[in-house]
Every structure is written in structure tokens, then in C-alpha cells.
Amino acid sequence: MADIQPYRSTPIFDQDTLPAALRARHDTKAGVWGVIRVLEGRLQLTCLNPLSESVLTSDNPGIVMPQQPHFVTPLGAMRMQIDFYDQAPFS
Template sequence: MAAITPFRSTPIFDQDTLPAALRRRHDTKAGVWGVIRVLEGELRLTILDPVSEGVLTPDKPGLVLPKQPHFVTATGSMKMQVDFYDQPPF
């Protein structure tokens, strides 16, 4: 089975460059899955529907389903990137 590759990835953000748009409620488009990858440190992911919260680390990425409202919070020094897929990535 071939590996699934993202159709788009964000730049790498740190705690200072993390865009305000990612820090407040937003969602992915229909048919788009997002995988939040923490490269260094930690990042809090809050899913608003259904409500859940977790801490992402380099060993624990976050999956955002199509049209799922969410936001992230930097909890300290970190680096992260989001990969976008047109099918479930895992």
C-alpha cells in the first residue's frame, strides 16, 4: 500500500509565529483532514465538536477531521506544522 502524502503543508511555526487564526476557533474544509505535527515541545489541541482536549508532542500528532471546529494553544517553546490530506491519513 502506497504511503499517503499531504496535498499541502503549512510553514513551520513556533510559539511566537503561530498565527492568530490557528489560536482561535476554525475548522478544515469538507473533505480535508489535518494532521498537526509537533516538531519540538508541546501544543494543546482543543476540539470543539465533540469536545475534547489533548497535548500534542513529537510522538503524538493531532488529527482534525473535515469541518471539525478546533483551535491550538502554545504552552511554551514549540515548533509545529500542519499537513492537509484529501483522505484519512491513518
Template sequence: MSEPGPYRSTPVFDQDSLPAALRARHDTKAGVWGVIRVLEGELKLTYLDPASEVILTPAQPGLIQPQQPHFVTPVDAMKMQVDFWDQAPPGF
């Protein structure tokens, strides 16, 4: 049996290439978790329900629950990637 892992990952985005769709309200599908990994710099993750904000860094990834509305905002120069899981990722 293989170790659990993400089934898909986005390309690496920077503050300029980060798609508008990720900067606006969106959510994952039912049964899909997202892990936002910051590779360089900082990224603000805003959860809409319940409302809260967190600053993500290379040492502090962000977890998105299935169907949880959220959006991200670059704090400054940054690089990030999103991993998609079909089960709750370990370590959260």
C-alpha cells in the same frame, strides 16, 4: 500508483509565529483532514465538537477531521506544522 501523502503543508510555526487564526476557532473544509505535527515542545489541541483537549508532542500528532472545529494553544516553546490530506491519513 504513488503512496498517499499530504497535498499541502503549512510553514513551520513556533510559539511566536503561530498565526492568530490557528489560535482561534477554525475548521478544515469538507473532504480535508489536517494532521498537526509538533516538531519540538508541546501544543494543546482543543476540539470544540465534541469538546475535548489533548496535548500534542513530537510522538503524539493530532488529527483534525473534515469540518471539525478546533483551536491550538502553545504550552511553552514549540515548533509545529500542519499537513493537509484529501483522504483520511494512515496511522490514525
């Protein structure tokens, strides 16, 4: 990823503190990219448009495009954080 810095980051969540809103269908705002960073364990990212599923790990973050509907599901014990960018966080 490029040297672009997030404008905001969530607290660190684990499998117990992950908000219900993130486990249900939601999307980012127009012009906002989300990068889901798994610090420990595994997390499933389900994107609904286009439909895709991927398992996120510390070596495999998830990218959510602006206004892309999605939700996440913990796969056992995990810790994760989301960084938000106002431009594409990759080149």
C-alpha cells in the same frame, strides 16, 4: 499512518509565529483532514465538536477531521507544522 502524502503543508510555526487564526476557533474544509505535527515542545489541541483536549508532542500528532471546529494553544516554546490530506491519513 499509511503511505498517503499530504497535498499541502503549512510553514513551520513556533510559539511566536503561530498565526492568531490557528489560536482561535476554525475548522478544515469539507473533505480535508489536518495532521498537526509538533516538531519540538508541546501544543494543546482543543476540538469543539465533539469536545476534547489533548496535548500534542513529537510522538503524539493531532488529527483534525473534516469541518471539525478546533483551535491550538502553545504550551511554552514549540515548533509545529500542519499537513493537509484529501483522504483519511490513517488506515
